[in-house]
Amino acid sequence: xxxxxxxxxxxxxxxxxxxxxxxxxxxxxxxxxxxxxxxxxxxxxxxxxxxxxxxxxxxxxxxxxxxxxxxxxxxxxxxxxxxxxxxxxxxxxxxxxxxxxxxxxxxxxxxxxxxxxxxxxxxxxxxxxxxxxxxxxxxxxxxxxxxxxxxxxxxxxxxxxxxxxxxxxxxxxxxxxxxxxxxxxxxxxxxxxxxxxxxxxxxxxxxxxxxxxxxxxxxxxxxxxxxxxxxxxxxxxxxxxxxxxxxxxxxxxxxxxxxxxxxxxxxxxxxxxxxxxxxxxxxxxxxxxxxxxxxxxxxxxxxxxxxxxxxxxxxxxxxxxxxxxxxxxxxxxxxxxxxxxxxxxxxxxxxxxxxxxxxxxxxxxxxxxxxxxxxxxxxxxxxxxxxxxxxxxxxxxxxxxxxxxxxxxxxxxxxxxxxxxxxxxxxxxxxxxxxxxxxxxxxxxxxxxxxxxxxxxxxxxxxxxxxxxxxxxxxxxxxxxxxxxxxxxxxxxxxxxxxxxxxxxxxxxxxxxxxxxxxxxxxxxxxxxxxxxxxxxxxxxxxxxxxxxxxxxxxxxxxxxxxxxxxxxxxxxxxxxxxxxxxxxxxxxxxxxxxxxxxxxxxxxxxxxxxxxxxxxxxxxxxxxxxxxxxxxxxxxxxxxxxxxxxxxxxxxxxxxxxxxxxxxxxxxxxxxxxxxxxxxxxxxxxxxxxxxxxxxxxxxxxxxxxxxxxxxxxxxxxxxxxxxxxxxxxxxxxxxxxxxxxxxxxxxxxxxxxxxxxxxxxxxxxxxxx
Numbered sequence: 065x066x067x068x069x070x071x072x073x074x075x076x077x078x079x080x081x082x083x084x085x086x087x088x089x090x091x092x093x094x095x096x097x098x099x100x101x102x103x104x105x106x107x108x109x110x111x112x113x114x115x116x117x118x119x120x121x122x123x124x125x126x127x128x129x130x131x132x133x134x135x136x137x138x139x140x141x142x143x144x145x146x147x148x149x150x151x152x153x154x155x156x157x158x159x160x161x162x163x164x165x166x167x168x169x170x171x172x173x174x175x176x177x178x179x180x181x182x183x184x185x186x187x188x189x190x191x192x193x194x195x196x197x198x199x200x201x202x203x204x205x206x207x208x209x210x211x212x213x214x215x216x217x218x219x220x221x222x223x224x225x226x227x228x229x230x231x232x233x234x235x236x237x238x239x240x241x242x243x244x245x246x247x248x249x250x251x252x253x254x255x256x257x258x259x260x261x262x263x264x265x266x267x268x269x270x271x272x273x274x275x276x277x278x279x280x281x282x283x284x285x286x287x288x289x290x291x292x293x294x295x296x297x298x299x300x301x302x303x304x305x306x307x308x309x310x311x312x313x314x315x316x317x318x319x320x321x322x323x324x325x326x327x328x329x330x331x332x333x334x335x336x337x338x339x340x341x342x343x344x345x346x347x348x349x350x351x352x353x354x355x356x357x358x359x360x361x362x363x364x365x366x367x368x369x370x371x372x373x374x375x376x377x378x379x380x381x382x383x384x385x386x387x388x389x390x391x392x393x394x395x396x397x398x399x400x401x402x403x404x405x406x407x408x409x410x411x412x413x414x415x416x417x418x419x420x421x422x423x424x425x426x427x428x429x430x431x432x433x434x435x436x437x438x439x440x441x442x443x444x445x446x447x448x449x450x451x452x453x454x455x456x457x458x459x460x461x462x463x464x465x466x467x468x469x470x471x472x473x474x475x476x477x478x479x480x481x482x483x484x485x486x487x488x489x490x491x492x493x494x495x496x497x498x499x500x501x502x503x504x505x506x507x508x509x510x511x512x513x514x515x516x517x518x519x520x521x522x523x524x525x526x527x528x529x530x531x532x533x534x535x536x537x538x539x540x541x542x543x544x545x546x547x548x549x550x551x552x553x554x555x556x557x558x559x560x561x562x563x564x565x566x567x568x569x570x571x572x573x574x575x576x577x578x579x580x581x582x583x584x585x586x587x588x589x590x591x592x593x594x595x596x597x598x599x600x601x602x603x604x605x606x607x608x609x610x611x612x613x614x615x616x617x618x619x620x621x622x623x624x625x626x627x628x629x630x631x632x633x634x635x636x637x638x639x640x641x642x643x644x645x646x647x648x649x650x651x652x653x654x655x656x657x658x659x660x661x662x663x664x665x666x667x668x669x670x671x672x673x674x675x676x677x678x679x680x681x682x683x684x685x686x687x688x689x690x691x692x693x694x695x696x697x698x699x700x701x702x703x704x705x706x707x708x709x710x711x712x713x714x715x716x717x718x719x720x721x722x723x724x725x726x727x728x729x730x731x732x733x734x735x736x737x738x739x740x741x742x743x744x745x746x747x748x749x750x751x752x753x754x755x756x757x758x759x760x761x762x763x764x765x766x767x768x769x770x771x772x773x774x775x776x777x778x779x780x781x782x783x784x785x786x787x788x789x790x791x792x793x794x795x796x797x798x799x800x801x802x803x804x805x806x807x808x809x810x811x812x813x814x815x816x817x818x819x820x821x822x823x824x825x826x827x828x829x830x831x832x833x834x835x
Contacts, residue, residue, distance in 0.1 A: 094224050095145070095179055098132035101219040105181075106142035110152035115269035116188050116255075117150035120195040123252065124149060124183070127199050130215045145179040150191045155182050162229060170260070171231035174198050181226070189271035192255045193510075200256075202226065207257070208527045209499050210243045210250035230511075234476075236261055236274050236448060236483025237509040240490045241502030242650075257506035261485060274483075276393055277332050278343035280416075283314050286328045286344070287321060296321070301353040312351035316375035317358050326382040333387055341414060344379050345395040346372065352399060365404035372400050377410040384412055391446060396436075403439040414446040416485075424452070424465040425546040425554035425563075429475045441479030448483035449476050452556040453501065456656040459489045460602045460646070463496050464546035464563060465554060466539060470508050470516030477512050484509055493650025494595050497539070499527070529589045531579035535596065538575045541568060562762075566607060572600055595649050601642050605667055608635055610674045625675065632671030639667050658778060662769070666782030669749070669798025676796055677751060679829050682716035689832030691742055695721040695825060699733045699809075706731040714755065714794060715826040723766070723823040728816035730771075734828050737806040747833045750799040752812060753826040758790040760819035765790065767813050770799055774807030786819060794826055804830075 097105050109121045124147070125136040136147070141154075148155040151164055151173075158177045167173070167186030172194035175182045185194040199205040202223060204216040238245075238261025244254055245263040251270035260266065266273040278285055289309035292299055299321035301312035314321060325344070333342055352358070352368050361371040372394060380392040390412065396403070397418040409415050417440050422433045440447055451472065455463040476484055486505045489495050500523050507519055520539070524532035546554055546563045554563075564572075576597045583589040610631060617627035643664055654660050680686060682694065698721050700707040706729055712720040721732050736742050756765045762785075769781035780799045789795050799810075812825055 094222055095176055095181065096220065096222045097128065097147070097181075098134040098219065098221040101133035103128075103132065103134035103136055104144050105136060106144060106146055107136050107138045107149055108142055108146045108152075108154065109138060109140065109149050110154070111140050113150050113152070114187060114191075116271045117191045119269055120183075120192045121149040124195045124199070127203070127205060127215065128221075131203055131205070131218050132221050133217075133219055146181070148180065148182045148184065149195065151184045151187070155184050158182060167229075167231060168235070170235065170258070172197055172229070174202075174226050174228040176223070176226045181223075186231075188268070189255070189258075189260060192271050193258050196256045196258070197228075197230075198226075206526050207253060208503060208523070210253040212527070214526060232258075232510055233512065234473075234482060234484055234509050236485075237506070238263060238483075238485045239502050239505040239509070240485065240487045241498055241505075242490050242493055243499070244502055244506070245490050257503070258510045259506050261483075263490070274341065275336065275339040276341045276343050277336055277339050278345075280343050280345050280393075280395060281348045282343045282345050283347045286325045286332075287314055292324070299324075301351050302355040302358075303351045304354070308351065311347075311349045313346055313349075313353060315353045315355055315358060316371040317353075317355065317361070322375065322378060326379055329379065329383065330386060333383070333390060337387065340389065341391045341393050342383070343393045344376050345393065345416075346397060346400060350399055365407060367400070367402040367404050369396055369400040369402060370404040370407055373404055373407050373409055373413070373415075376413055377407070380410045380412045388412075393448075395450070396440060397450075401433070401436055403436055403443055409444045409446070411445055413444070414448060415440060415444040416448040416450050416483075417481075418450040418452075420450075420452055420556055422452075423554055424463075424556070425467075425549060427468045427475070428472045434475060437475065437479050437481075441481065447479075447481050448485065449481050450485045450487065451476075453486050453505065454489045454496070455556065457557040458655055459492055459495045460599050460651065460654060461496070461561070462542050462564060462599050462603075463554075464542040466501075466504075466520075467543045467547050469505065470512065470514070470519075473508050473512040491653040494598055494646065495651060496599055497596060500524070527589075528579070528583065528592055529586060530582035531589060531593050534575045534579035534582065535593070538572050538579075541572060541575070561603070564603075569600065569603055569607065573604075576600060594645075598642070598646050598649065598651070601638075601645075605635070605639055605642060605670070608638075608670070610635070610671075614674075628675045632675050635671055636668060639670075643667075658781060662778045662781045665770070665780040665800035666798070668800050672751070672796055672798040677749070677798075677829075679716075679751065679753070679796070682827070689834065691739065691830040693734055693739065693828045693830065695719055695827060697734060697738070698825070698828075699735055699738075701729060701731040701733070702727075710824075712824055712826070714792070715824070716753070716794075717827075720755075720824040720826045723812065723814055723825065725766075725814040725816065725818060725820045725822060728813055730811035730813045732812040732825050733809050734811075735809040736804055737809075740806060742804050742830055743806060745803045746801055748801040748804050749831050749833055750801055750810065751796040751829045752799070752810065753794050753796055753829060754784070754812065755792065755794045755824045755826075756784065756786060756790040756820050757792070757822040757824070758786045758820040760786055760790075762787055763817065763819040764815040765820040766815060766823045768797055768799070768811065770801060770808060770810055772805070772808045774805060776808075779808070783815070790820065794824075796829075 107121050107125055121138045125138050128136045162173055167190050169186050170189050172185040172190050174194055183194045183198050185191045206214045237259050239259055244259055249265045251266050254264050254266050255270050260273045262274055262276045264273040293309040297307040299315055299318050300307050300309045329342055358371045362368055376394045383390055391414045393414040395416050419433050422428055422431050428434045455461055488501055489498055503523055504519055524535050528535055549563055579593050613631040614628055617630045621627035621630055652660055654663050694717055706724055708722045710722045723732055752768050765784050765786050767783045770779040772779055784797055810828055
């Protein structure tokens with residue numbers, strides 16, 4: 065499908081609002097759709113009604129029957145009072161003053177005319193949205209999730225006169241949450257939430273959705289280096305005097321490359337000509353071209369967006385010749401986010417501005433992003449925003465960004481943004497209040513003028529019942545704490561829980577105790593509260609009060625080590641139960657691309673930092689199933705720059721592999737193909753023995769994990785913090801593996817922020833648990 069063009073903002077209907085639409089009829093008397101479970105109303109649709117309009121009519125009949133107990137028939141005409149569904153000739157005749165063309169694709173009309181009611185809208189989705197707006201706003205229906213809803217019982221359903229015409233300012237609306245995208249798609253729920261973006265995959269009979277061919281980051285998809293680089297290195301980025309094809313971009317001033325890209329783009333369009341949009345966008349990395357021609361434009365325009373927009377404009381002009389209604393999308397992302405000084409995107413170019421570097425604990429209007437948005441809003445006739453609303457580093461961790469979500473959306477529409485992609489957590493059914501977030505963002509995108517606090521209260525009270533006020537206090541606790549932190553920077557890859565100290569976590573647990581008590585007799589709502597508590601349980605494992613637990617065990621155990629092992633076992637039981645509960649609730653990914661299972665080994669091995677394993681001395685005779693892999697068995701990358709072998713008197717054999725910290729490379733590795741004896745079913749306990757040099761008092765030092773090149777991917781990924789470990793001594797960092805194969809390898813990498821000055825890895829000790 066294509067966008068309807070208008071002279072100013074790029075999309076017909078987007079500038080329409082209630083102020084531009086004339087009420088069709090004078091105020092009417094109240095109407096009674098049902099009386100004591102009976103009705104004389106008929107739902108009327110045209111003989112030529114579209115599939116979405118037929119679905120709207122049938123779903124309206126179904127909901128009204130559930131509400132009133134009365135059966136509402138769906139017909140093409142009736143002698144009695146009618147509910148007209150869809151922009152039929154009869155509905156248009158009844159409301160002659162409505163500007164039907166101004167409704168665009170999604171606009172709605174909800175009006176009474178005498179005893180009749182009209183629920184209609186633009187095509188293809190407007191009538192669906194009109195019916196669902198009526199059921200929600202006028203009948204009290206609430207769809208909380210795709211499977212959880214509240215439908216009130218009203219045998220008598222009386223309505224005051226209705227006179228609403230509304231066209232959303234955001235034509236494209238997408239909330240990236242499990243219930244609303246991808247393989248979990250629920251067409252009715254998407255229509256009820258009024259989302260219509262690329263990832264929604266809504267079938268045509270439920271209104272369809274916008275499609276962006278290629279979606280994003282398409283440079284190498286259109287000009288694959290494996291196909292073109294050998295013969296045409298000049299088509300690719302010049303970086304530090306050398307043409308490169310890995311982790312880079314295209315040379316945007318190369319005319320021959322552009323012609324080939326246009327040819328390839330047109331081939332894609334011909335396969336899907338109804339899509340209406342194609343992505344011509346930079347790769348998801350840096351390294352723009354540094355050649356003289358490209359950099360001359362950068363200098364003139366004051367931004368790398370200069371050569372990008374000039375290039376995309378030329379591509380768009382070529383595509384326009386064959387497909388005049390197609391839009392060419394590109395990103396204003398990271399190094400291209402700053403707008404150019406003079407060059408403007410062509411009328412058929414769509415710019416998608418990305419907020420990834422922003423501080424999400426504070427309003428976007430107060431940041432550099434907000435200032436860039438204002439300029440792009442003046443330059444681009446077609447402007448979308450790609451907004452980031454989760455913590456991609458940890459989907460289970462509380463992400464205190466909720467305060468300004470509504471304000472940010474108003475900022476977008478105030479600057480002529482007509483489409484928004486809110487990238488949240490679409491990979492999990494549980495996490496950081498994902499049900500609330502998806503529902504809230506969908507409602508705010510449909511109408512950004514709505515009061516966010518009122519919407520949150522509506523969801524919390526409706527979905528969690530009597531627990532709602534306590535959950536509101538919890539959300540206020542974490543969001544207010546983050547908002548007060550100035551010059552902090554709540555990123556989309558946060559990991560920093562300094563806004564949520566242990567005393568605040570204790571208060572949060574008290575609030576959840578009260579929430580659970582408030583709904584203890586309602587199994588459904590209690591289950592929902594339990595699910596939302598999972599992030600606090602996760603933090604409880606991260607901050608387990610081992611010393612306190614150890615003190616409680618001392619009186620019942622003969623030795624300190626026995627007491628410590630008992631306290632550690634209690635922890636393991638809590639950890640195992642957490643994993644069982646989280647997996648049962650549909651938690652699959654801890655981070656973007658990181659399976660939930662990958663953190664399980666590290667969490668279960670955490671007690672080894674409290675009760676250190678008694679490892680054999682270097683060179684000692686080992687029992688079967690024990691393997692002491694010293695640093696000379698490691699594979700070191702970037703020798704002399706990233707890694708070195710160095711003498712270290714504190715290491716078990718006097719030597720260690722030293723890792724510099726100004727990078728994030730997996731520069732120390734132990735490949736099991738080089739140790740064929742380490743192979744087979746486990747479980748295996750694996751210990752990386754390392755020490756940290758650091759002047760900083762807080763933050764992370766390094767990451768470590770287990771990766772399978774044989775298709776298993778990331779099997780374990782954990783991090784080591786500076787607090788409690790940067791004491792100049794070696795510590796053990798454990799991984800529990802269920803099996804080990806020759807395709808796997810252990811790795812160690814610095815965090816890369818410079819807080820640690822060096823990492824020393826003495827050895828990796830591996831032991832089969834049965835030995």
